[in-house]
Amino acid sequence: MNIKSLSIDGLLLCEPMRHGDDRGWFMESYRKDALNEAAGRTVHFVQDNHSLSTAVGTLRGLHYQAPPCAQDKLVRCIAGSVLDVAVDVRRGSASYGQWIAVELSAQNAHQLFVPTGFLHGFVTREPNSEIAYKVSAPYSRDHDGSVLWKSAGVDWDLGASAPILSGKDVDAPAFADWVSPFD
Numbered sequence: 001m002n003i004k005s006l007s008i009d010g011l012l013l014c015e016p017m018r019h020g021d022d023r024g025w026f027m028e029s030y031r032k033d034a035l036n037e038a039a040g041r042t043v044h045f046v047q048d049n050h051s052l053s054t055a056v057g058t059l060r061g062l063h064y065q066a067p068p069c070a071q072d073k074l075v076r077c078i079a080g081s082v083l084d085v086a087v088d089v090r091r092g093s094a095s096y097g098q099w100i101a102v103e104l105s106a107q108n109a110h111q112l113f114v115p116t117g118f119l120h121g122f123v124t125r126e127p128n129s130e131i132a133y134k135v136s137a138p139y140s141r142d143h144d145g146s147v148l149w150k151s152a153g154v155d156w157d158l159g160a161s162a163p164i165l166s167g168k169d170v171d172a173p174a175f176a177d178w179v180s181p182f183d
């Protein structure tokens with residue numbers, strides 16, 4: 001498992017090693033020890049999530065769970081491919097408002113570690129794309145929030161197409177009007 005820091009402090013790109021043979025391949029898709037060493041702390045995952053997005057251009061984001069239910073996330077794509085996005089919304093951060101986007105795909109097997117204090121979202125690049133991700137706090141509907149996907153300066157690489165959104169994401173507040181709950 002190769003884990004490297006990205007340009008925004010706290011974000012990690014995990015690249016598991018695939019061991020191929022004439023049957024196919026084997027991969028360790030999660031190593032607690034390696035992630036904790038790279039994160040510099042113990043990350044306690046308590047829930048696994050899995051979503052299927054059937055159409056290209058399905059955009060889920062920009063989402064967060066507010067404290068005290070904030071979530072670290074370890075995100076991977078197990079079918080198709082997505083552009084995965086994280087936006088730094090830690091009020092004390094020198095990189096507040098900065099974002100990164102990485103392609104996660106079943107083919108590259110890359111994973112993005114998104115610590116608490118970031119907005120998270122993705123847009124699908126293939127039909128029937130699936131993401132599976134670990135979170136460090138249980139789902140809490142009362143702490144679940146969204147920021148309008150097109151208001152944070154993210155380049156989603158959508159081309160001329162409008163994304164497919166949930167009602168929650170269509171009506172989300174604009175980044176400029178939103179107050180981050182993260183220190």
Ligand SMILES: Cc1cn([C@H]2C[C@H](O)[C@@H](COP(=O)(O)OP(=O)(O)O[C@H]3O[C@H](C)C(=O)[C@H](O)[C@H]3O)O2)c(=O)[nH]c1=O
Nearest residue numbers: 049051060061063064073120121122138139140166168
């Ligand atoms: C997140 C979640 C949702 N749900 C239920 C609530 C709704 O009835 C249904 C769909 O939820 P939602 O529209 O919030 O799903 P996504 O748009 O995929 O949201 C997720 O997408 C972005 C990319 C994230 O990083 C978050 O994990 C999460 O916000 O699943 C649950 O029962 N448990 C959960 O943990």
